Amino acid sequence: MRVTDQAPSPPRRPLTLRDVSEASGVSEMTVSRVLRNRGDVSEATREKVLHAAKSLGYVPNKIAGALASQRVNLVAVIIPSLSNMVFPEVMTGISEVLDETPLQPVVGVTNYRPEREEKVLYEMLSWRPSGVIIAGLEHSEASKAMLKAAGIPVVEIMDTDGQAIDATVGISHRRAGRKMAKAILKAGYRNIGFLGTKMPLDHRARKRFEGFTEVLAKEGVEIMDQEFYEGGSALAKGREMTAAMLTRNPELDFLYYSNDMIGAGGLLYCLEKGIDVPGQLGLAGFNGVELLDGLPRKLATMDACRSEIGRAAARIIATRAETEESSGGGERIELSPKIEPGDTLKRR
Amino acid sequence: MRVTDQAPSPPRRPLTLRDVSEASGVSEMTVSRVLRNRGDVSEATREKVLHAAKSLGYVPNKIAGALASQRVNLVAVIIPSLSNMVFPEVMTGISEVLDETPLQPVVGVTNYRPEREEKVLYEMLSWRPSGVIIAGLEHSEASKAMLKAAGIPVVEIMDTDGQAIDATVGISHRRAGRKMAKAILKAGYRNIGFLGTKMPLDHRARKRFEGFTEVLAKEGVEIMDQEFYEGGSALAKGREMTAAMLTRNPELDFLYYSNDMIGAGGLLYCLEKGIDVPGQLGLAGFNGVELLDGLPRKLATMDACRSEIGRAAARIIATRAETEESSGGGERIELSPKIEPGDTLKRR
DNA sequence: CGGTGTGATGTTAGCGCAAACATATTGCTT
DNA sequence: AAGCAATATGTTTGCGCTAACATCACACCG
Numbered sequence: 086m087r088v089t090d091q092a093p094s095p096p097r098r099p100l101t102l103r104d105v106s107e108a109s110g111v112s113e114m115t116v117s118r119v120l121r122n123r124g125d126v127s128e129a130t131r132e133k134v135l136h137a138a139k140s141l142g143y144v145p146n147k148i149a150g151a152l153a154s155q156r157v158n159l160v161a162v163i164i165p166s167l168s169n170m171v172f173p174e175v176m177t178g179i180s181e182v183l184d185e186t187p188l189q190p191v192v193g194v195t196n197y198r199p200e201r202e203e204k205v206l207y208e209m210l211s212w213r214p215s216g217v218i219i220a221g222l223e224h225s226e227a228s229k230a231m232l233k234a235a236g237i238p239v240v241e242i243m244d245t246d247g248q249a250i251d252a253t254v255g256i257s258h259r260r261a262g263r264k265m266a267k268a269i270l271k272a273g274y275r276n277i278g279f280l281g282t283k284m285p286l287d288h289r290a291r292k293r294f295e296g297f298t299e300v301l302a303k304e305g306v307e308i309m310d311q312e313f314y315e316g317g318s319a320l321a322k323g324r325e326m327t328a329a330m331l332t333r334n335p336e337l338d339f340l341y342y343s344n345d346m347i348g349a350g351g352l353l354y355c356l357e358k359g360i361d362v363p364g365q366l367g368l369a370g371f372n373g374v375e376l377l378d379g380l381p382r383k384l385a386t387m388d389a390c391r392s393e394i395g396r397a398a399a400r401i402i403a404t405r406a407e408t409e410e411s412s413g414g415g416e417r418i419e420l421s422p423k424i425e426p427g428d429t430l431k432r433r
Numbered sequence: 434m435r436v437t438d439q440a441p442s443p444p445r446r447p448l449t450l451r452d453v454s455e456a457s458g459v460s461e462m463t464v465s466r467v468l469r470n471r472g473d474v475s476e477a478t479r480e481k482v483l484h485a486a487k488s489l490g491y492v493p494n495k496i497a498g499a500l501a502s503q504r505v506n507l508v509a510v511i512i513p514s515l516s517n518m519v520f521p522e523v524m525t526g527i528s529e530v531l532d533e534t535p536l537q538p539v540v541g542v543t544n545y546r547p548e549r550e551e552k553v554l555y556e557m558l559s560w561r562p563s564g565v566i567i568a569g570l571e572h573s574e575a576s577k578a579m580l581k582a583a584g585i586p587v588v589e590i591m592d593t594d595g596q597a598i599d600a601t602v603g604i605s606h607r608r609a610g611r612k613m614a615k616a617i618l619k620a621g622y623r624n625i626g627f628l629g630t631k632m633p634l635d636h637r638a639r640k641r642f643e644g645f646t647e648v649l650a651k652e653g654v655e656i657m658d659q660e661f662y663e664g665g666s667a668l669a670k671g672r673e674m675t676a677a678m679l680t681r682n683p684e685l686d687f688l689y690y691s692n693d694m695i696g697a698g699g700l701l702y703c704l705e706k707g708i709d710v711p712g713q714l715g716l717a718g719f720n721g722v723e724l725l726d727g728l729p730r731k732l733a734t735m736d737a738c739r740s741e742i743g744r745a746a747a748r749i750i751a752t753r754a755e756t757e758e759s760s761g762g763g764e765r766i767e768l769s770p771k772i773e774p775g776d777t778l779k780r781r
Numbered sequence: 782c783g784g785t786g787t788g789a790t791g792t793t794a795g796c797g798c799a800a801a802c803a804t805a806t807t808g809c810t811t
Numbered sequence: 812a813a814g815c816a817a818t819a820t821g822t823t824t825g826c827g828c829t830a831a832c833a834t835c836a837c838a839c840c841g
Contacts, residue, residue, distance in 0.1 A: 099561070099584060101797060112821050117799060125818055142582040147559040148500050149797030152826050156799095157496065167524060173515040180542070189556060192540050194528070208537060211495040213447070234490040236447065320727025350727045353701075357729050379668025379698045381705050449827060460791050465829065473788055497827030500796050504829095 100143045109137035120145055151213070158187045160402050161209035163219040165197045165287075169319075169346070170374045171391055172220070175242065178395020179218065186403045188215060197286040199225045210235050216402035222247035223288045238405040238414070240398040243389075244289050245419045252416040254397040258289045261387055261422050262296025265341065265369060268424050270304055273432040274339035274367050277301065279311040280326050280351070281343030290343045293371065297341065310334045314347070323350020331360075338366055345370035345377055348384050352429065356381055368429040377427070385430035390420040448491045457485035468493055499561070506535045508750050509557035511567040513545040513635075517667075517694070518722045519739055520568070523590065526743020527566065534751045536563060545634040547573045558583050564750035570595035571636045586753045586762070588746040591737075593767045594640050600764040602745040606637045609735055609770050610644025613689065613717060616772050618652055621780040622687035622715050625649065627659040628674050628699070629691030638691040641719065645689065658682045662695070671698020679708075686714055693718035693725055696732050700777065704729055716777040721770075731775035738768040 102113040109116065111130055118124045119134040126134075137143075151157045162179060164172045179190050191214070193205035203225050209217070210231055216238040222245075224232070232239045232250050239251040246259050269277065284291040298308060310330050314322045323342065327350065331337060342348035348370025355362050362368060362382065370377075373388035397418050405414075424430075450461040457464065459478055466472045467482040474482075485491075499505045510527060512520045527538050539562070541553035551573050557565070558579055564586040570593075572580070580587045580598050587599040594607050617625065632639040646656060658678050662670045671690065675698065679685060690696035696718025703710050710716060710730065718725075721736035745766050753762075772778075 103797085113797090114799080114822080115820060118820090121799085123799090125820090127819060130819085142578055144555060144558045144579065144583075146561060146797055148496055148505065148561055149826095150799070152496050152500050152796090152828085153798040154800075155826065167515060167521040168518070170516070173521075176515060176542075194524075207492060210492045213494060213496055230490060231492065235492075318723040318726040320724050322727075324727050353727065353729055375666040376668050378666040379670075379672050379701065381701055451827085461827090462792080462829080463790060466790090469829090471829095473790090475789060478789085494827055497796095498829070500798090501827075501829040503796065 100141055101146070104141060105134065105138045105143050108141055109134045157213045157215060158189055159212060159214040160188050160190050160399070161193065161214040161217045162190045163193045163195060163202065163205055163209065163217065165195050165220055167194055170376065171372055171389065174391040175395040178392035179399040182396050182399035182403060186406070188403060188406060203228050206231055215406045216240070218242055218398045218402065221288055222249060222253070238402050240401050242394050242398045244292070245417070246292050249417065251414055252401050254394050254401070254418040256390055256420050256422050258292035259296035261371070262293035263300045264424060265387060266297045266300035268426070268430060269339055269341065269367065269369065270301070270306065272367060272430055275306055276309050276336050276338045277306065278330050278334065278337045278340045279308050280323070280330065280340060280347055281313055283313045283315045293343065309337055319344065319346035320350040323347030324354045327351035327354045340366065340368050342368070342370045345372045345374045345384060345386050348386070349377065349380055352380060352382060352384050363429045363431055367432070373425060382429060383427035385425065385427040387422045387424050389422055393420060448489055449494070452489060453482065453486045453491050456489055457482045505561045505563060506537055507560060507562040508536050508538050509541065509562040509565045510538045511541045511543060511550065511553055511557065511565065513543050513568055515542055518724065519720055519737065522739040523743040526740035527747040530744050530747035530751060534754070536751060536754060551576050554579055563754045564588070566590055566746045566750065569636055570597060570601070586750050588749050590742050590746045592637050592640070593765070597765065599762055600749050602742050602749070602766040604738060604768050604770050606640035607644035609719070610641035611648045612772060613735060614645045614648035616774070616778065617687055617689065617715065617717065618649070618654065620715060620778055623654055624657050624684050624686045625654065626678050626682065626685045626688045627656050628671070628678065628688060628695055629661055631661045631663045641691065657685055667692065667694035668698040671695030672702045675699035675702045688714065688716050690716070690718045693720045693722045693732060693734050696734070697725065697728055700728060700730060700732050711777045711779055715780070721773060730777060733773065733775040733778035735770045735772050737770055741768060
């Protein structure tokens, strides 16, 4: 056994178990056992091996390990976007839970495009992950087929309005829209405007809108004006759209925004213009992003339970991965978002 | 040859090349060739195979493929955080470039903790990626050793002030700090306060601060007050810290924030309090986040060239992956951030 | 009409590791 | 002192795929 403590010279050939095995004078199998804390190994060899591995700078090859053991401790997480504050928080929840397990999340981003989703999913599945967490219930036929055929736990998150493939964790956006509509009506507002993203791709925003208008309709109230945007700084868009809409319809007394960011833009605009919020004009957004805490006035919103969704989804995957065997399945967790009225949803 | 077009029944055993091979009546090798578009395959067999693969719902096993071909088309991207707007934009730049290559980014998040970084790096390297893009130049000795020993392209991004392992793409934060200091002095401000994150972990913020104070010192100006925060909503923290600092030192005439988010909080506070910005008090942040566009007044800032950094880093990896052989190496790209004076950095 | 290229396909071997089983080595019992 | 657990280590095999080479069928040449 020869172990030098010097930094390894530029390694032409990547290191393998065999190198560690030779350096420490035991078989590859024993090295493997030490490195995975598996089986009985005497303290002496254990240290010998660890020392050799460390001084060589050996990093195990998971590709080979995964192939041999038929176990890949990855969880595919497929989300539409990273840049809107909501998914990072979901990710945080997921990591929190997976950190306590051997599982590891791998993120794929679809940019709200179904064909992207299909491609990302295919790529991910080709690594044979232990589970999939995917945003939304709307997927292409091909994507659904892949998910079903994969034979691994699938958790669709964020949304519960629809047909799940396997498990679901989320909130009902339709219900959320309804809830907000009721609160707004109850506060006495009647001339309501809606501002949001262009929705063909954002199913959850669409469902909120549907639930929202449904309740209004029941009360004989109709949306007075609506406007949709795409791209750009959400804060700036919120400002612009609000200005435009209020100019068009000065008699508006409430604006419902499909997300907090544009809502915040609207709020800033109103405060600037000296509009009496919430007396003359009420405002509400959606998501409950932390950002709102710093605004001059707290925007009414609804918490989307993002990190809890992440945690619950990860727990499902982790549990099923442990209990091995495709036991269970079909879990359905619907969380209830609560309205946070803040300072912008109450008639004075 | 039998190919049924029905949806595959619940697959007990995951599909392999052999299944497709049997279903299409050709050898596994030919199937492999078809699926990878490699080598000569007649149009007839090609279609036969594609059809079989599709109707079975076969997804190739990259684990096995990677092991056999000794090629893993993954790029490890290691960043401190996803929740602060800066890294998502870097990611976008990276994806943009890698999308045109067979390479695929895989993200790891360190939460600014060196021991996390070490662990994440180890995990990533154990998948034998084709390259590493990692934020910052400061890493633990162990991390540096791993990166050197990995024998793959390593691009350290965001920062150029320091010793790189291999390639670097970024800006000089020290220089950025200096530049801002000069601009502030030139505009005639003298009573300057600094607000930022607790810095032991955020090296780039620290370097900006160092550059900043260095220039001030040369002009005989000393920071009048400074305050650091940790955690919480950055916007709210900016507001609070600004309030506290202005109360302590009413004679302050400029506040330099280590990021735009707390800067925005400060700006909102000042506007609310009717403070004359930038006449009585100037403000500046750092990053050039899109968010600022929606603020009532545009905060002075400095663009950190985030997406360009991502693109350049990805290009380096992609190029080296193509040209095979560890050709090249040691590329160093220093971008020059420009001051965007906005509305808050000019004495009237 | 045998030689010789050119596509199209098949065969063999092995990537690096871990599961399963086989074999030492030790201490302890009776 | 033989027998038998335990514990500690080694050997064999194969995961699913691809590189490299081997083979085959055919067309085209002089």
